[in-house]
Amino acid sequence: MQRKVDAIIADFPILARPTSRGKRLVYLDSAATSQKPRVVIQALVDYYEQYNSNIHRGVYEIAERATAEFEQARVKLATFIGADVPEVVWVRNTTEAINLVAYSWGNVNLKAGDAILVTELEHHSDLVPWQLLCERTGAELRFIPVDDRGVHVLDDLDRLLDGCKLLAIAHVSNTLGTIAPLETIVPRAHAAGAVVLVDGAQGASHLPVDVKALDADFYTFSGHKMLGPTGIGVLYGKRALLEAMPPFLSGGAMLRTVEYAHTTFSEPPRKFEAGTSNIADAIAFGVAADYLRDVGMDWVREHERQLTGYALQRLAEFESRGLAIYGPRDPARTSGVISFNVADIHAHDLASILDTEGVCVRAGHHCTMPLMDKMGWAATARASFYIYNTEADIDALCGGIEKAARVFGV
């Protein structure tokens, strides 16, 4: 495993660059965005240097290549999640994918008296679009509760699903790492007549995902959290749903015929891809998906499970000095995310001191303010792992925590 990780690390140019203080870069913020391997960066350069042109229109050689590479990237992403190719819609990111569903599917299918069900640990991106949809339609927003370790409580699920038209649920919590029990929840939601959207922003990057096996109606994820560039993501939707949905944004590239008074639209996925797409980033996202396929998503999952186990064990050494670990303590139920605080050191102070040691962690509310309020945490520090992290990175994190504890006298 170590040789494989060493080979992976060598593929990421940024990991070879020391910080301004001469420290090794210890990147533990992949839940925010992942680093990029050289092949992904090169794919961007190749597009702009060799065949930059618009897609689906030009009849010359470089435009045909751009179109082919762009559509081939769609095939790669479809294969990556087990979808049919026309079910993969390019979007900017997970947030845009969720908003697309909230407006296009939600405006037509929700009405007063209906309910939308989410969980208490959703990222703001999988909460606020549904709040606004409820405001537009008069639907009611309900919540699957989580316990004090951030684990879903399903005791009331049938009652919560009664009258529910949509369940929107994070595959993996970005704050606590909790893996949602989709195999239990999704069939029950379907039995109750609800459509299921899975927010896969932290899922597709870290777990093997087969949307058909999950039986998700929509699955949303971002390229930049899984080795790809920013500005490109995927909305997966079951074909029948996408075909029935009206367009979200309208304009060029998504039309069949246009008259002055009337327009007919393309079939999915292009019906939802108005305007010139993010061509280079989509192509590079395809390269990132290939990279992860070669590494193997089962390997990714096992690597992160082992790292999480090691990190929980090392961090536990600080518990007598006031370190508190939040979220599930079982690496089998989490996905490479650990939230914690150290005594009365504010998470931002801790993160600033860790930064002086080259250790990058996130500190704050992690875009889950309602969850933080419920738990009574003002802020937490969050370390998150990916394929290029090692036990040495966790040792560096612990060294930084030791320094912070010394500075603050805890």
Next chain:
Amino acid sequence: MDDFYRDYILDHYRNPRNFGTLENADVEAEDLNPLCGDQIRMQLKVDGDVVRDLRFSGKGCAISQASASMLTEAVKGMKLSDVAKLSKDVVLENVGIGISPTRMKCAMLGLRVLKSAAIGELAGWPDED
């Protein structure tokens, strides 16, 4: 940031000066930094135009709380009209150099709240003036 967490900063964080609330404050204001959730409230007793006493309360990181604590020591006895004109330098002189750009709002929150109390409406961010 290496140099920021010095003993006197941590002393102000652990033992904030003028911390608490005032009965019958003449002017007061409060605000928060939505980025990290730091909160500060400032209450002032004013005699004519002169700040006779003040208290701050709130929660947050060492930078926001220590900066606010040191600020309260600096403005006691100052004219309210001068408090309204304070620049970011009063904070930077107190806490020294080395605050990274992302943490500047933490350091400036106390001053923003204090100036808001002095002018009677929400003041701008001192580091953006």
